[in-house]
Amino acid sequence: MDRQTTELYRQGNLLYEGGKFAEASRTYERIVERGVRNGHLYYNLGNAYYKQDRIGLAILAYERATRLMPRDGDLHNNLDLAKERTTDQIAGEVPWFGRQALDGVTVNEATVAATAAGFLASLALVGYLLARRPRTRSATGYTLLVSCFLLLMAAGFLGIKIYDNMVNEEAIVLRPTAVVRTGPDVSSEPVFTLHEGAKIQLVEHRGDWLRIRLPDGKNGWLSQEVLEGI
Numbered sequence: 416m417d418r419q420t421t422e423l424y425r426q427g428n429l430l431y432e433g434g435k436f437a438e439a440s441r442t443y444e445r446i447v448e449r450g451v452r453n454g455h456l457y458y459n460l461g462n463a464y465y466k467q468d469r470i471g472l473a474i475l476a477y478e479r480a481t482r483l484m485p486r487d488g489d490l491h492n493n494l495d496l497a498k499e500r501t502t503d504q505i506a507g508e509v510p511w512f513g514r515q516a517l518d519g520v521t522v523n524e525a526t527v528a529a530t531a532a533g534f535l536a537s538l539a540l541v542g543y544l545l546a547r548r549p550r551t552r553s554a555t556g557y558t559l560l561v562s563c564f565l566l567l568m569a570a571g572f573l574g575i576k577i578y579d580n581m582v583n584e585e586a587i588v589l590r591p592t593a594v595v596r597t598g599p600d601v602s603s604e605p606v607f608t609l610h611e612g613a614k615i616q617l618v619e620h621r622g623d624w625l626r627i628r629l630p631d632g633k634n635g636w637l638s639q640e641v642l643e644g645i
Contacts, residue, residue, distance in 0.1 A: 416453070420446055424456065431459065436466040454483030458490050465497055471589040471611040473497045478587065478614070478645045485519050501612035506631050516572075517579055525576045529569040536562040584617035586627075586642040593642070595635035599624030606635040615642070 416424065427442035440463035446456055461476030477494040484490055539559040546552035588609050596603035599621045609615070618634065619626035625642070628634040 416446075416451060420449055420451060427459065427463075431463055431466075436463045439463040440467065440469075452479075452483065454480045454487070454490075457483065458487070458493075461493065461497070465493065470497055470500050471587055474501070474612045474614070475587040475589070475643055475645065478585070481518075482645070483521060485521060498612065502610035503613040505613065505629050517576055520572075520576065522573075522576055522580065525569070525573040529566070529573045532562065532566040532569040536566045539563075584644060586615055586617055586625075586644045588613040588615065588637075588642045590641040593637055595627065595633075595637055597635060599626070599636045601638075603636065607633060609637075614645075617644070 423442055423446050427439045427446070430436075430439035430442060440460060443456060443460040443463060447460070457476045457480035461473045461480060464470075464473035464476060474494065474497045477490060477497060480487070480490050481494065536559065539555060539562045542555040543552065543559045546555045588611055591611050593609045593613075595606045595609060597606055598604075613629075615627040615629055615637075617625050618628050621636075623639050624636050625639050626634065627637050
């Protein structure tokens with residue numbers, strides 16, 4: 416963050432500490448509008464929303480923060496507290512190990528790991544090519560094989576992570592109530608109703624309507640004006 420943005424962030428923190436939660440959230444929003452994506456910023460913004468009982472926006476901010484700080488314990492605790500205050504307690508599948516691994520690492524972290532593995536493989540290759548003694552060549556050859564394996568694993572994980580972020584679109588309902596319908600228009604039959612703070616997966620876009628799916632398998636169409644993407 417630049418100097419002016421850092422000062423805004425400091426002001427937001429002071430407003431929050433002084434109990435001026437609405438002013439604090441507006442200050443944090445100004446930083447977000449500048450294009451800043453920072454886990455601590457979203458976390459503080461979520462806290463300010465939560466203090467104002469704006470549960471939908473609080474969950475949205477917390478969810479955005481988890482994309483940047485996936486292993487922060489305080490963040491997950493606050494997100495769980497906010498979810499407990501939602502109307503829709505939607506049961507979902509227990510995430511399998513691969514999903515937990517994907518959600519526990521950011522794209523930036525996966526990129527750093529792949530870059531480090533590539534650098535290690537390059538050093539091992541140079542060492543192997545320059546080695547003269549058989550024992551040294553054997554050792555560097557083994558190191559090269561291991562580093563290449565690590566590079567393939569890291570690059571593969573990075574590719575899967577990027578693909579998952581592209582196809583796994585999620586959003587939070589921000590309106591008090593949102594009617595899910597059988598088709599993408601207001602004349603379609605209502606199927607069920609969601610409430611503020613519900614987390615849904617986006618399956619299909621059609622004009623101003625979105626086909627959504629819940630963790631429990633229910634699906635239907637929602638107007639895009641009632642939700643905001645994570």
